[in-house]
């Protein structure tokens with residue numbers, strides 16, 4: 001299992017090492033097969049084998065710690081990689097979906113995810129979204145008392161088979177990245193459990209609503225240590241136990257522990273692993289795994305990040321102030337977080353030559369720049385790599401989640417094509433298109449092209 005081998009810290013000869021070999025081969029094949037060429041200077045690549053391995057590792061890790069027969073739904077957080085073929089691939093691997101917007105729900109349905117493998121969480125659900133979810137039988141976690149009022153009204157008007165719960169914020173504190181820490185004292189998510197009166201309100205909410213059967217938390221994403229995530233889950237479990245005890249029967253039958261397993265962006269080693277986290281959880285909250293509760297997980301980044309690579313052609317190689325600068329086609333449009341917050345989101349870059357082969361030669365500190373028209377559009381600054389030259393390729397590694405699937409339309413830069421790859425069985429690499437590259441005609445259409453005269457038809461009275 002990829003995740004277990006990787007904890008050795010040695011990527012050679014294990015499945016992490018095999019992933020590097022597959023990646024190098026895919027970059028070479030992408031150039032050779034013409035996916036990357038002068039007029040298609042950027043692509044996103046997804047390693048199908050690696051995604052399947054991560055899904056299997058997730059299932060195995062929780063199988064290992066749960067009592068036999070415990071229902072466990074691993075619901076992939078669609079926000080991490082909102083691409084329909086990815087959701088379909090994960091479905092085939094036994095993974096459901098966690099959705100947080102009407103768009104994400106539509107993607108999940110297009111991928112064929114059934115309602116009983118779909119969980120809806122979001123802080124701003126409209127009445128229409130709630131009505132649709134309850135009509136479909138999708139699980140919903142209410143974020144706050146006002147949302148619960150809306151659900152009450154819907155439940156009064158029509159029966160629903162949706163499993164329903166409340167999201168709580170255990171307020172256990174922040175991780176290293178404030179913007180991704182959802183369990184701070186003032187986080188916008190869920191019912192802030194330590195606020196005055198909140199715990200009592202939650203207990204009463206369950207006592208008054210026999211149809212509330214789930215409890216949900218998600219303590220944060222990248223930057224939150226496993227111990228803090230486990231603390232959040234432990235606090236949620238303790239609340240479920242208290243609610244069931246005070247109600248007098250096990251009304252809460254499922255605990256949704258959210259996602260958030262951090263990803264190692266500093267090397268090819270997969271660490272921490274799902275097995276690591278499952279062990280930490282089992283030690284911190286043994287009762288969660290004894291078979292009395294079903295489990296839902298909502299991992300996103302950890303399932304996809306290490307299986308995605310953005311590869312971009314070096315259009316020009318120049319020098320400024322004595323520093324080499326490679327101007328590539330990958331920048332803010334595909335690596336928005338890295339460009340705007342490089343300290344929190346550093347990426348590894350790999351150099352390939354014009355034939356897509358790993359570039360050799362002495363390492364030189366250089367800037368790897370994107371195509372956008374602002375100075376900060378840099379994938380990396382002063383990064384040590386074999387010198388990138390015109391016609392080479394730069395690859396931004398570990399970008400399978402929250403990167404190239406999250407296009408940012410600065411400078412009207414086109415969304416790159418995304419391809420999945422896998423060994424072709426004959427020693428080469430086969431590709432399948434996941435998302436077509438956006439055309440300039442589509443950019444014009446999405447930018448009001450059909451309404452070119454719209455503003456000039458509005459005239460201020462009294463002016464010409």
Ligand SMILES: Cc1ncc(COP(=O)(O)O)c(C=O)c1O
Nearest residue numbers: 077218221259260298299300301
């Ligand atoms: C409610 C919820 N669940 C799951 C996730 C997925 O987190 P990650 O991609 O870090 O696993 C998020 C991320 O924002 C979330 O808000």
